Amino acid sequence: xxxxxxxxxxxxxxxxxxxxxxxxxxxxxxxxxxxxxxxxxxxxxxxxxxxxxxxxxxxxxxxxxxxxxxxxxxxxxxxxxxxxxxxxxxxxxxxxxxxxxxxxxxxxxxxxxxxxxxxxxxxxxxxxxxxxxxxxxxxxxxxxxxxxxxxxxxxxxxxxxxxxxxxxxxxxxxxxxxxxxxxxxxxxxxxxxxxxxxxxxxxxxxxxxxxxxxxxxxxxxxxxxxxxxxxxxxxxxxxxxxxxxxxxxxxxxxxxxxxxxxxxxxxxxxxxxxxxxxxxxxxxxxxxxxxxxxxxxxxxxxxxxxxxxxxxxxxxxxxxxxxxxxxxxxxxxxxxxxxxxxxxxxxxxxxxxxxxxxxxxxxxxxx
Amino acid sequence: xxxxxxxxxxxxxxxxxxxxxxxxxxxxxxxxxxxxxxxxxxxxxxxxxxxxxxxxxxxxxxxxxxxxxxxxxxxxxxxxxxxxxxxxxxxxxxxxxxxxxxxxxxxxxxxxxxxxxxxxxxxxxxxxxxxxxxxxxxxxxxxxxxxxxxxxxxxxxxxxxxxxxxxxxxxxxxxxxxxxxxxxxxxxxxxxxxxxxxxxxxxxxxxxxxxxxxxxxxxxxxxxxxxxxxxxxxxxxxxxxxxxxxxxxxxxxxxxxxxxxxxxxxxxxxxxxxxxxx
Ligand SMILES: Cc1cc2nc3c(=O)[nH]c(=O)nc-3n(C[C@H](O)[C@H](O)[C@H](O)COP(=O)(O)OP(=O)(O)OC[C@H]3O[C@@H](n4cnc5c(N)ncnc54)[C@H](O)[C@@H]3O)c2cc1C
Ligand code: SF4
Ligand code: FES
Numbered sequence: 001x002x003x004x005x006x007x008x009x010x011x012x013x014x015x016x017x018x019x020x021x022x023x024x025x026x027x028x029x030x031x032x033x034x035x036x037x038x039x040x041x042x043x044x045x046x047x048x049x050x051x052x053x054x055x056x057x058x059x060x061x062x063x064x065x066x067x068x069x070x071x072x073x074x075x076x077x078x079x080x081x082x083x084x085x086x087x088x089x090x091x092x093x094x095x096x097x098x099x100x101x102x103x104x105x106x107x108x109x110x111x112x113x114x115x116x117x118x119x120x121x122x123x124x125x126x127x128x129x130x131x132x133x134x135x136x137x138x139x140x141x142x143x144x145x146x147x148x149x150x151x152x153x154x155x156x157x158x159x160x161x162x163x164x165x166x167x168x169x170x171x172x173x174x175x176x177x178x179x180x181x182x183x184x185x186x187x188x189x190x191x192x193x194x195x196x197x198x199x200x201x202x203x204x205x206x207x208x209x210x211x212x213x214x215x216x217x218x219x220x221x222x223x224x225x226x227x228x229x230x231x232x233x234x235x236x237x238x239x240x241x242x243x244x245x246x247x248x249x250x251x252x253x254x255x256x257x258x259x260x261x262x263x264x265x266x267x268x269x270x271x272x273x274x275x276x277x278x279x280x281x282x283x284x285x286x287x288x289x290x291x292x293x294x295x296x297x298x299x300x301x302x303x304x305x306x307x308x309x310x311x312x313x314x315x316x317x318x319x320x321x322x323x324x325x326x327x328x329x330x331x332x333x334x335x336x337x338x339x340x341x342x343x344x345x346x347x348x349x350x351x352x353x354x355x356x357x358x359x360x361x362x363x364x365x366x367x
Numbered sequence: 368x369x370x371x372x373x374x375x376x377x378x379x380x381x382x383x384x385x386x387x388x389x390x391x392x393x394x395x396x397x398x399x400x401x402x403x404x405x406x407x408x409x410x411x412x413x414x415x416x417x418x419x420x421x422x423x424x425x426x427x428x429x430x431x432x433x434x435x436x437x438x439x440x441x442x443x444x445x446x447x448x449x450x451x452x453x454x455x456x457x458x459x460x461x462x463x464x465x466x467x468x469x470x471x472x473x474x475x476x477x478x479x480x481x482x483x484x485x486x487x488x489x490x491x492x493x494x495x496x497x498x499x500x501x502x503x504x505x506x507x508x509x510x511x512x513x514x515x516x517x518x519x520x521x522x523x524x525x526x527x528x529x530x531x532x533x534x535x536x537x538x539x540x541x542x543x544x545x546x547x548x549x550x551x552x553x554x555x556x557x558x559x560x561x562x563x564x565x566x567x568x569x570x571x572x573x574x575x576x577x578x579x580x581x582x583x584x585x586x587x588x589x590x591x592x593x594x595x596x597x598x599x600x601x602x603x604x605x606x607x608x609x610x611x612x613x614x615x616x617x618x619x620x621x622x623x624x625x626x627x628x629x630x631x632x633x634x635x636x637x638x639x640x641x642x643x644x645x
Pocket of ligand 2: 253254255256257258259260261292343344345346347348349
């Protein structure tokens with residue numbers, strides 16, 4: 001970004017800005033304080049609900065782009081036949097204070113949910129098409145990210161190139177400089193937003209850009225778990241060093257709760273079901289699902305291609321870090337947010353298993 | 368297909384045929400003309416059929432289409448959606464998403480070769496569209512053989528069609544059942560037991576197969592033993608599917624999405640996967 005695209009935003013003005021947005025009818029999402037000192041990403045009904053300085057909670061901004069339960073359409077049966085509802089227009093959403101890792105996960109979603117040629121003459125059978133539900137949410141959102149001056153205790157985004165600050169992929173990026181934010185613009189949408197609220201954004205102060213760089217360097221020194229070096233682990237997987245014994249060892253620690261997938265900002269598998277809302281109407285909806293559950297792949301005959309917990313653990317790591325998937329989409333399926341480290345009761349989170357992978361070869365199949 | 372990949376076309380059941388006690392064949396037509404126009408299928412493709420309130424499930428198309436927006440599929444009642452379909456009658460409305468997936472025609476060209484079709488149970492219907500295609504281009508192909516295996520004689524679908532095929536001179540149909548009944552005079556045993564009885568011109572044969580995973584597994588093992596080139600073994604993979612459009616993740620095997628990259632694969636595409644295909 002060129003120099004003149006940088007601004008300054010006084011922290012004291014933020015409550016007023018957010019209040020204006022909410023009054024105007026925009027959906028404003030941000031980190032909210034939970035009851036037990038935790039926090040989660042949610043829709044604010046008042047700027048007062050905003051959490052102060054926070055470490056990413058379990059539920060991140062994935063809840064906005066890919067809600068846990070989302071209506072796909074409504075159906076209605078009447079004398080004249082079946083009718084399906086069309087999607088309704090929703091207001092702009094301002095996603096305030098999303099962390100770099102979660103923003104990176106949204107960018108990954110773009111390459112998956114948003115993928116495909118548009119329908120039309122160039123559409124070939126078999127080509128994936130973009131996901132209309134995701135696109136609608138993505139298109140109406142302005143993402144205002146915030147860089148992390150200090151890493152959380154379980155974070156490892158330095159290993160996945162998804163933080164603590166971003167070079168691109170945001171609409172607006174904020175850096176906390178004490179009494180003000182240093183503001184970088186990353187997209188036309190971000191520029192538009194700033195133009196709309198000019199009175200809050202003043203030209204960046206002398207030296208702020210430099211301060212932002214220094215903060216990034218300092219932040220990188222605060223990581224407590226920079227242990228997730230993926231490259232060697234990926235080679236081990238790719239070259240066939242990880243034998244069934246390896247996955248069995250991982251599975252021995254897994255209780256099959258699916259927690260890792262629930263908290264993962266990059267997991268996007270879902271179930272589809274219908275729910276009756278009366279005798280003649282109802283909705284089709286999707287809800288988060290996980291490859292960790294046996295029912296995810298069990299066929300009607302009872303045949304299950306991933307029948308054991310070891311099969312399913314392998315699947316999760318394979319999808320995230322195998323070269324095979326990288327061929328299709330050149331981003332690994334982990335943004336280093338550290339949530340699985342906190343969530344997994346068995347201690348077989350991403351950085352741990354990556355470390356096991358690195359230390360495993362055909363001669364020593366068990367980590 | 369519809370640009371909103373989750374929105375089905377409202378369609379009408381125009382005819383139902385009872386195949387076996389638990390299996391019926393549905394003729395279906397998309398109601399709106401502008402939507403019907405978009406529905407042109409190729410052999411091997413499938414649809415997601417919705418019974419609103421019960422959900423949707425994938426079914427292989429059994430015909431090469433005579434006109435856009437018209438289709439036929441055969442369903443064995445075994446779960447929520449399929450049982451709900453079994454309750455419906457001619458004139459009832461369902462939802463259709465599709466055509467989905469790729470086609471047998473995307474794989475090796477069978478022109479100028481012998482064709483061997485191997486179907487198991489409810490695996491015959493999805494092959495039917497390819498069988499039609501070969502009949503429509505019969506002179507482009509050499510010998511044409513169909514092997515069909517079912518659990519019992521009563522479990523065979525398309526019995527009227529089978530007896531017609533039996534009479535044909537340009538097609539060899541061989542049937543077998545796992546368990547015979549009193550009237551059955553044909554073969555007994557799994558389909559692979561029929562292989563030694565066939566005089567196959569191995570280098571010049573293309574095989575199309577669909578059926579239960581365990582059948583496909585042994586069919587492929589036996590064909591490889593006979594020396595059939597891997598590219599000439601073409602199989603459909605059936606996985607538990609939800610969305611059918613490459614987003615929900617249920618059908619993934621290795622790094623492949625069976626619903627969009629399949630359901631038709633040749634053996635070179637599925638043999639090296641990080642997971643067992645069958
Ligand atoms: C590409 C493709 C083409 C297909 N073509 C055809 C076709 O032409 N004709 C056809 O009849 N079928 C076909 N099928 C299979 C068909 O889609 C399934 O039979 C259908 O999805 C079942 O849906 P349902 O809602 O009725 O079952 P569900 O209600 O979903 O019931 C099945 C689910 O319940 C559970 N379940 C049920 N029984 C058991 C059990 N015994 N043990 C353990 N768990 C169990 C499992 O989770 C299972 O997935 C095809 C499938 C695919 C993927
Ligand atoms: S959180 Fe841990 S125990 Fe739970 S499913 Fe994931 S790996 Fe298994
Ligand atoms: S069935 Fe949903 S991704 Fe294939």
